[in-house]
Amino acid sequence: MTARIGRAASAVTAAALLAITLPFVANSYFVGVGFTLLVWLALTESWIVISGMTGYISLGHVVFVGIGAYVAALTWLVLPIWIIVPLAGLAAAVLATFVGYPCLRVRGPYFVILTFGLSELVKYIIVNIESALTVSGRVLFGAPGVETLYLIALALTWVSVILALAVRESRFGAALRAIRDNEEAAETIGVAIGKFKAAAFVLSSIVPGMVGALLIMRSTYFDPLEVFNPQTSVLIVTMAVIGGSDRPLGPVLGVAFLVLLQELLWANLPQLYMIVVGVLLIAVVVWLPGGIYGKLQRMTTAVAR
Amino acid sequence: MSTQLLIAALVAGSIYALIALGLNLVYGTMRLINVAHGEVVMIGAYVAYWGISLLSVGPLISALAAIPMAVALGAAIYFGIFRRAMQSMEFMERIEGNSLLVFFGLSVILQNVTSLLFTPNQRGYRYQDEIVHFIGATVPVNKLIVLAIAAAVCVAAIVFFRRSTLGLAIKALMQQREASALVGIPLTQIELASLCLGFAAAALAGILVSMTEQISPFMGFPLTVTAFVVVILGGLGNVLGSLIGGLLLGVLETFGVALTGPSYRSIMIYAVFIGVLLLRPQGLLGAGRSRT
Numbered sequence: 001m002t003a004r005i006g007r008a009a010s011a012v013t014a015a016a017l018l019a020i021t022l023p024f025v026a027n028s029y030f031v032g033v034g035f036t037l038l039v040w041l042a043l044t045e046s047w048i049v050i051s052g053m054t055g056y057i058s059l060g061h062v063v064f065v066g067i068g069a070y071v072a073a074l075t076w077l078v079l080p081i082w083i084i085v086p087l088a089g090l091a092a093a094v095l096a097t098f099v100g101y102p103c104l105r106v107r108g109p110y111f112v113i114l115t116f117g118l119s120e121l122v123k124y125i126i127v128n129i130e131s132a133l134t135v136s137g138r139v140l141f142g143a144p145g146v147e148t149l150y151l152i153a154l155a156l157t158w159v160s161v162i163l164a165l166a167v168r169e170s171r172f173g174a175a176l177r178a179i180r181d182n183e184e185a186a187e188t189i190g191v192a193i194g195k196f197k198a199a200a201f202v203l204s205s206i207v208p209g210m211v212g213a214l215l216i217m218r219s220t221y222f223d224p225l226e227v228f229n230p231q232t233s234v235l236i237v238t239m240a241v242i243g244g245s246d247r248p249l250g251p252v253l254g255v256a257f258l259v260l261l262q263e264l265l266w267a268n269l270p271q272l273y274m275i276v277v278g279v280l281l282i283a284v285v286v287w288l289p290g291g292i293y294g295k296l297q298r299m300t301t302a303v304a305r
Numbered sequence: 306m307s308t309q310l311l312i313a314a315l316v317a318g319s320i321y322a323l324i325a326l327g328l329n330l331v332y333g334t335m336r337l338i339n340v341a342h343g344e345v346v347m348i349g350a351y352v353a354y355w356g357i358s359l360l361s362v363g364p365l366i367s368a369l370a371a372i373p374m375a376v377a378l379g380a381a382i383y384f385g386i387f388r389r390a391m392q393s394m395e396f397m398e399r400i401e402g403n404s405l406l407v408f409f410g411l412s413v414i415l416q417n418v419t420s421l422l423f424t425p426n427q428r429g430y431r432y433q434d435e436i437v438h439f440i441g442a443t444v445p446v447n448k449l450i451v452l453a454i455a456a457a458v459c460v461a462a463i464v465f466f467r468r469s470t471l472g473l474a475i476k477a478l479m480q481q482r483e484a485s486a487l488v489g490i491p492l493t494q495i496e497l498a499s500l501c502l503g504f505a506a507a508a509l510a511g512i513l514v515s516m517t518e519q520i521s522p523f524m525g526f527p528l529t530v531t532a533f534v535v536v537i538l539g540g541l542g543n544v545l546g547s548l549i550g551g552l553l554l555g556v557l558e559t560f561g562v563a564l565t566g567p568s569y570r571s572i573m574i575y576a577v578f579i580g581v582l583l584l585r586p587q588g589l590l591g592a593g594r595s596r597t
Binding site: 102103110112122124125126131234272277278279280282 | 385390395399405406411413414418533568569572576578
């Protein structure tokens with residue numbers, strides 16, 4: 001077990017080290033695409049820590065992105081970047097700590113709808129705060145270039161992948177999977193389900209918070225309706241489900257596919273992009289449980305036999 | 306409080322009840338979480354809009370086209386996706402989560418196809434909008450029509466679930482799936498019938514909504530959320546509960562907005578939603594259904 005995680009972690013680290021070179025060899029368009037890829041990968045891997053592992057599907061992960069972005073917008077030019085980014089992650093973790101325990105008491109569809117509702121509630125509260133302060137959108141002056149943001153995003157992605165791998169192979173991860181497979185049984189044999197679920201929820205919120213800070217430094221404009229856009233949550237779920245949400249390396253396929261498709265279609269045919277997303281989501285859930293990665297794995301084991 | 310507000314609350318409440326009724330029906334019989342329900346409402350609204358602007362046909366006549374369309378869509382979804390999927394163990398193990406993802410995909414598809422075909426812009430038409438005086442309040446005629454139809458359908462639904470064989474069979478299926486199969490209730494037909502009935506109710510609600518409000522390809526999602534609030538107020542799988550929940554939310558929303566202001570509308574709805582989910586997930590009226 002430890003050998004396997006060691007091998008996977010070194011492969012991930014090697015890939016990350018290789019990816020460091022991108023800003024030095026490619027033009028800023030490709031660095032921008034790379035940044036988008038990394039951001040979605042970091043979000044999806046974080047989502048897996050709670051939803052892939054425990055089966056509690058969060059349809060509100062954008063709330064952590066949004067809160068991180070808000071913290072970054074408020075502290076912009078007040079604090080240096082290397083404090084803003086961790087602070088954004090901390091803010092997300094604090095929010096997750098407060099809402100996690102009560103939310104995770106409800107299950108199944110209730111949890112899904114609850115997380116969605118919660119992220120919309122926070123969105124409208126911040127919209128109202130901003131309009132009470134008579135602020136309509138905040139512009140971030142002097143944000144760092146895409147090359148710097150790319151490198152920070154790379155570090156965050158590395159953290160989130162390693163975290164997902166480590167959680168999956170640990171006793172903690174085994175407990176989370178036990179919760180997914182049979183919560184009552186897990187509780188009976190002594191898994192502290194409340195604590196474990198809450199801990200997974202908080203762990204899954206930190207990187208999205210920091211990603212939120214990066215995203216508004218990239219767009220240099222804070223608009224609550226944009227950073228809390230529920231479409232982000234939908235895309236996170238779709239990318240994870242398409243790739244195979246139970247496997248830390250699964251989302252790479254889903255993210256790569258959807259981000260490249262987005263690059264091709266978003267500018268001219270955003271509706272078509274979303275239609276493809278919808279079709280893929282249905283197709284994978286109905287015909288490919290386990291996602292693309294699960295299918296590939298089954299095919300390779302079949303060939304090996 | 307004034308009759309003016311009360312009528313507004315009843316209009317909103319009866320539409321919410323109608324939308325939630327269909328959502329609850331589909332959940333109750335098949336445990337499918339239909340987050341594309343609002344999109345069926347949207348389709349109904351577009352049929353009414355095109356009916357009046359292309360063919361100068363009134364929305365009530367357009368309902369005769371919208372309802373069969375929604376029924377056909379429901380049947381297509383049942384046969385195309387769920388009949389097969391529901392035979393797979395892997396799908397059934399997490400049917401609620403899986404169906405939610407499937408319907409989410411469907412909702413995204415319907416929104417974007419509509420937006421591609423008819424542009425994402427808001428549209429509206431004028432229909433019976435002269436003002437009348439009605440027991441001390443001034444209301445447009447179209448709101449009274451909406452109220453009359455929605456209330457009539459809700460009453461009809463109550464009678465349907467108490468008296469008709471199909472209604473009783475649907476209720477039996479909701480309460481005891483295995484037992485109803487044992488006593489000879491044909492599960493497949495009943496499931497299909499309730500999915501189609503739910504979609505029909507949504508399309509009718511869409512016709513009614515379009516008579517008083519602007520429509521757009523993305524109007525459905527907020528309605529789905531509102532319908533979920535109603536369903537959770539009344540209890541998932543409890544049909545009568547969603548009628549009462551709809552009226553309750555209509556009153557709460559109308560009077561709440563009158564007291565605070567329209568910018569607090571969303572906060573209020575989501576706060577009620579989250580509060581009820583956390584404190585009484587079985588619904589305000591539900592009696593101890595398990596939390597799964």
